[in-house]
Amino acid sequence: MEKQFLIVGQGIAGSLLAYNMYKAGLNFTIISSPHKSKASDIAAGMFNPLVFKRLTKSWMVDEALPVMVETYEDIESELGHKFLYPMDIIKPLASHEQKMWKERIEQAQFSDYIVGLGKDSLCKGIKDFDSYGRVTKSGYVNLERLLRKLRGFFLDKGFLIESDFEYKDLGFIDGAITWHGISAQTIVFCEGHHASENPYFKGIGFNPTKGELLEIECKGLAEDFILNKNLFVLPMGNHRFKVGATYDWKNLNEELTLDARKDLLSRLEDLIELPYTVLKHWAGIRPTVIDRRPILGTHPLHKHVAILNGLGTKGVMLAPYFAREMVRVLSVNGYTLNREVDIRRFL
Known part of the structure; x- marks a missing residue:
């Protein structure tokens, strides 16, 4: 049976793309090399709605955070395991930082994310600072457990092949992609930092x-x-x-x-x-990119080749949102991507 999609890589991007395809009833196979490293395997999995350097909201946080929570809770229900751990962030503040935090806490756009300032000592063992900011709608995802359980889930359903992947093994026959006897409409590369070696994406500004x-x-x-x-x-x-x-x-x-x-x-x-x-x-x-934005879409010259990459340091929060976007790109004719993430900004 012809597959609709091949997915290369089972890090956070490939796993969530595959899960979204599964929920949408699409036909796919994941190719995951057991020998290639994944940043997701060792990442802390933390998500933070703010950028502390200038105390701004993280890019796309208002759109991405609700999708993130919905997605991980859905996976928890499907797999019967806990992965998402909401937890406030406490940031000790130097005296020069207090003014900005006081300003932000009065601004409506930050009301969902900054919940207070304090001056009392936090607890035993933490050094004294002038004050503390408290951030909510933050926390972490246990990525090691998530990817391990999704791997087992995909294996059990026959969606995952563990194999080394070589670009030279790809074929293009009668408007389809072929790989080791499998035929598909589109191959989606979710290779993390290994994408910088991909011959189809040499023009992209990868900056690992x-x-x-x-x-x-x-x-x-x-x-x-x-x-x-x-x-x-x-x-x-x-x-x-x-x-x-x-x-x-x-x-x-x-x-x-x-x-x-x-x-x-x-x-x-x-x-x-x-x-x-x-x-x-x-x-x-x-897998970071020079403009610090993800890379999504179908190659403008190779219509059967697509990519989901560049999630970088915010991957835990952004992956659910952009995996869903990627499914729409691949399955809805004429779907328009946000220009900030569209692959065409490079190619």
């Missing part, structure tokens, strides 16, 4: 970013909010926390570095006063 993060154990540190001051400290339960992250645009490898570890721990110790133990250290490469 290496990131490193740690997992620590710290008994006594509060576990009911995410702490954010020059890094995030994300509670994972049982006194364990993810701490991150670094940004490196030059050394695009997955090697763990002592410099990154020292940098993260130095920033951590500016924030907390409790003893801790480092349990894990990860490195991965984020």
Whole structure:
């Protein structure tokens, strides 16, 4: 039977695209290489409706956040597992930051996301700061569990093939894509940072970013909010926390570095006063783009080739929204994409 779609990659983009296709009743096969790394495998999975540097709303947050919650809750219901963990973010503020936070809290457009300012000490183990901002509609998704459970779900339903993928194995016959005996109308590449090697997308402004993060154990540190001051400290339960992250645009490898570890721990110790133990250290490469916007759509010259990529540091929040958009692009004739994310801005 001819497949409508082939999806290359089972990171957050490929998984949510496939799930949306499943819900829409479309016929697809995912090709996932067990040997290729995914940034989703090591990402903290945090979502934050604000950009703290200038205290603005995150791009597309008003549209993307409701879709994100709806999608992850639907997957939880379908798979019978918990993945979405709403949790406020507490941001210690220096004296020069307080004025902007006070201004924002009075503005209606921020009323859903900034819920208060405080001056009392937060709790034992966190250093004293002048005041604290509290952000809501934030939290994290357990990406490792989500992708693992979706992998099992897709395998059980016969939607997933675990195989190395080589571009040279693609064929174009009678208006269709072929790969190892499978025929499809369209192939959608959801390869994360590996897309920079894709021969069909050489004109796209990929700008991958290496990131490193740690997992620590710290008994006594509060576990009911995410702490954010020059890094995030994300509670994972049982006194364990993810701490991150670094940004490196030059050394695009997955090697763990002592410099990154020292940098993260130095920033951590500016924030907390409790003893801790480092349990894990990860490195991965984020699929970021020069204009910091996702890339969606069908190749303007190769109508059977499409892409969903570039979700970057906001992938947990943006992936559900743009996976849904991608299904519409592929299944609704003449569907118009937001120009900011359309592949045609590069090709």
